[in-house]
Amino acid sequence: MSGPGEFELIREYFASRIQAGEPGSGAARSVELGIGDDCALLNPPAGKMLATSVDTLVADVHFPADADPYKIASRALRVNLSDLAAMNATPLWFTLALTLPENSAEWLEPFARGLADTARQHGITLVGGDTTKGPLSITIQVTGTCERPLRRDGAGAGDHIFVSGPLGAATAALPIVTGKEPVSNEQRQQADAAYYFPEPQFEIAHLIGDYASAALDISDGLLGDLGHICEASDLGAELTTEQVPVAALVETMLRKQGEEDMPTRALETALTGGDDYQLCFTVPEQHLQAVFDTGAAHGLPITAIGRMTAEKGIRLLRSGSPWQPEHTGYRHF
Amino acid sequence: MSGPGEFELIREYFASRIQAGEPGSGAARSVELGIGDDCALLNPPAGKMLATSVDTLVADVHFPADADPYKIASRALRVNLSDLAAMNATPLWFTLALTLPENSAEWLEPFARGLADTARQHGITLVGGDTTKGPLSITIQVTGTCERPLRRDGAGAGDHIFVSGPLGAATAALPIVTGKEPVSNEQRQQADAAYYFPEPQFEIAHLIGDYASAALDISDGLLGDLGHICEASDLGAELTTEQVPVAALVETMLRKQGEEDMPTRALETALTGGDDYQLCFTVPEQHLQAVFDTGAAHGLPITAIGRMTAEKGIRLLRSGSPWQPEHTGYRHF
Numbered sequence: 001m002s003g004p005g006e007f008e009l010i011r012e013y014f015a016s017r018i019q020a021g022e023p024g025s026g027a028a029r030s031v032e033l034g035i036g037d038d039c040a041l042l043n044p045p046a047g048k049m050l051a052t053s054v055d056t057l058v059a060d061v062h063f064p065a066d067a068d069p070y071k072i073a074s075r076a077l078r079v080n081l082s083d084l085a086a087m088n089a090t091p092l093w094f095t096l097a098l099t100l101p102e103n104s105a106e107w108l109e110p111f112a113r114g115l116a117d118t119a120r121q122h123g124i125t126l127v128g129g130d131t132t133k134g135p136l137s138i139t140i141q142v143t144g145t146c147e148r149p150l151r152r153d154g155a156g157a158g159d160h161i162f163v164s165g166p167l168g169a170a171t172a173a174l175p176i177v178t179g180k181e182p183v184s185n186e187q188r189q190q191a192d193a194a195y196y197f198p199e200p201q202f203e204i205a206h207l208i209g210d211y212a213s214a215a216l217d218i219s220d221g222l223l224g225d226l227g228h229i230c231e232a233s234d235l236g237a238e239l240t241t242e243q244v245p246v247a248a249l250v251e252t253m254l255r256k257q258g259e260e261d262m263p264t265r266a267l268e269t270a271l272t273g274g275d276d277y278q279l280c281f282t283v284p285e286q287h288l289q290a291v292f293d294t295g296a297a298h299g300l301p302i303t304a305i306g307r308m309t310a311e312k313g314i315r316l317l318r319s320g321s322p323w324q325p326e327h328t329g330y331r332h333f
Numbered sequence: 334m335s336g337p338g339e340f341e342l343i344r345e346y347f348a349s350r351i352q353a354g355e356p357g358s359g360a361a362r363s364v365e366l367g368i369g370d371d372c373a374l375l376n377p378p379a380g381k382m383l384a385t386s387v388d389t390l391v392a393d394v395h396f397p398a399d400a401d402p403y404k405i406a407s408r409a410l411r412v413n414l415s416d417l418a419a420m421n422a423t424p425l426w427f428t429l430a431l432t433l434p435e436n437s438a439e440w441l442e443p444f445a446r447g448l449a450d451t452a453r454q455h456g457i458t459l460v461g462g463d464t465t466k467g468p469l470s471i472t473i474q475v476t477g478t479c480e481r482p483l484r485r486d487g488a489g490a491g492d493h494i495f496v497s498g499p500l501g502a503a504t505a506a507l508p509i510v511t512g513k514e515p516v517s518n519e520q521r522q523q524a525d526a527a528y529y530f531p532e533p534q535f536e537i538a539h540l541i542g543d544y545a546s547a548a549l550d551i552s553d554g555l556l557g558d559l560g561h562i563c564e565a566s567d568l569g570a571e572l573t574t575e576q577v578p579v580a581a582l583v584e585t586m587l588r589k590q591g592e593e594d595m596p597t598r599a600l601e602t603a604l605t606g607g608d609d610y611q612l613c614f615t616v617p618e619q620h621l622q623a624v625f626d627t628g629a630a631h632g633l634p635i636t637a638i639g640r641m642t643a644e645k646g647i648r649l650l651r652s653g654s655p656w657q658p659e660h661t662g663y664r665h666f
Contacts, residue, residue, distance in 0.1 A: 032382060036565070037485050038419040038549050039384035039477075044377040049365060051372035052460065054474065056430045058467035086371040097389045097430070097472040127385065130472075134391035139430040139463075139472040141387065144372075152370050216371050232369070 013112040014096065014126055027092045027125045040127040042093060044145075050092075051146040053083035059136035064178050069107050071196035072138070073114030079219070080140045081122055081200035082277040086217035087151075088205040089144035091124035097139040099132045122200065150205060150215035150281065153232035157310040159213050159282040161237060162291070164204045165301045167222055168266070169194035169247035171273030171329045172254075181256070190249050198277040204302065205279060207294050211287035218280050221272040221329065223314060226280055230314065233282075239306035241318045246270040253333065269329030271316075282308055346445040347429065347459055360425045360458045373460040375426060377478075383425075384479040386416035392469035397511050402440050404529035405471070406447030412552070413475040414455055414533035415610040419550035420484075421538040422477035424457035430472040432465045455533065483538060483548035488566035488615040490643040492546050495624070497537045497612040498634045500555055501599070502527035502580035504606030504662045505587075514589070523582050531610040537635065538612060540627050544620035551613050554605040554662065556647060559613055563647065566615075572639035574651045579603040586666065602662030604649075615641055 014035065032041035044050060057076045059065035077094070084091055096115070100107065119126060124142065173191035175181035205215065214233060218225045230237055246266045259265050283291050295302045316323045347368065365374035377383060390409045392398035410427070417424055429448070433440065452459060457475065506524035508514035538548065547566060551558045563570055579599045592598050616624045628635045649656045
């Protein structure tokens, strides 16, 4: 029941455009046969483990349907690359399953360009795909090599909890990227950067790979994702909320909306807002100094925000007292 | 913007149910870490090439939205396994990206059961997934090992063209599976088997792997898919239409509809109807006898239907004269 022309569609728009970052790079050399046959044929690097992850982005759930296709492609691939980064893997190959309402060159051209630019930046090669007619939706599967995996289940009681950078920007960007809030050009650029161009944290994952006991990327919000580390490691956590770094865009947007209790709303957004794709990772006491030293040597914006605890659940301290967020960041925007 | 609970959804319905066919099988042993982290961690078998393919099935495009979820799962995984079979690969791992309108146990339970049963039958292990809210759509990526790949671009002029079995059954099954045509229980079972339980042709691919010069699975119809071999191999083809095997269900359904020129309509359906997932493969003259011997020894329903030609395009002969189908099989049903 699939329509004719999908084969040509994939080939025309993607196969010829998307290659690995450098001709002759590891990713490109490992591809024996790319798009156009029943399967791609791949030679995995000898003796290395593979890491793989798949994510679907649905129009009007994970991005505005009428957004610039170049930006949609960037976000779709970066969100997936972030899973490789969070595992401390190195990108090799990806596949694209694209469902779209119509075969429109006007849409496909910038989408393919966005995908090609993002792939080139991260040295990942498109090796297969499928195009189907239906409601707009993008499924990408990324695969990479992984020598020192950062899993969720390795944290120990007493380990220090870090985040790789400020949080909440993508949530604060929502009313801007959905066009609900008129803003300055500068603010629009900040919002686009946060929402459509999140940076997969490969560098930080690589630098802390020898020291961290667990890691993941923050896609659903810090509290929810830290909860996954807690659950997988059979532990709890205690956070010092004053240490949680809040993205500048959060305060800009709350100020614009005339929010009265700004420090509280900003904190709530940083704690519960998703889509930032910063890393949350844990570091045993004996490696704490090495992580701080590495951070200083490379100018990494990493911050220690609490400790893992034998007691289950996540406890938040604000001005030294137990505290709970009233609202999620998503609700402010 | 993704909803909470998707992580639990995947885990609850899939992670615990779907394993490789045999505990300790190659597929299961190669999985270092399965569902539940940022990535799956996989150990590819040493020194072997990997084959990988992705396909999306959209509700009411690739299957009736209200079909039995058990059957939908079977069809979705089998269609993907067929790509591995067509490459002469051996199944290892798959991922599932499932978009569904609501979190309904009534739907997910039989779907997961259908996926688990199909995975067990073919010794393939679910290693990752994503669940999102949206219009019903299923993307599966399969990966296997491949030692003797059957590509599309290896055919030579004069090679004999084979199909692995009768064609047209899935197209003839359409009015039955969509409920448009009332039929007997036996006919319904035949239609279900053809449409929801197509058999990936691993056995035949394996047996002809040393002899065939090119192969693919027939998903879009024989003429269209043979066209892909022609294009990739820079050749044409000539078919003796009397040799093309027509599935029994095609004649049953045409008779039921009171079709007057039954032989012609049946042939058109076999030539242009998709979704059968039989193989089309080419065999050089020097291996022809070996293929016939192998077929006879294993009772394979393979049939030689024509030759590859230096002249481009596909020419059909009927009673020795050039002939063209008037209609596609899809239009009869």
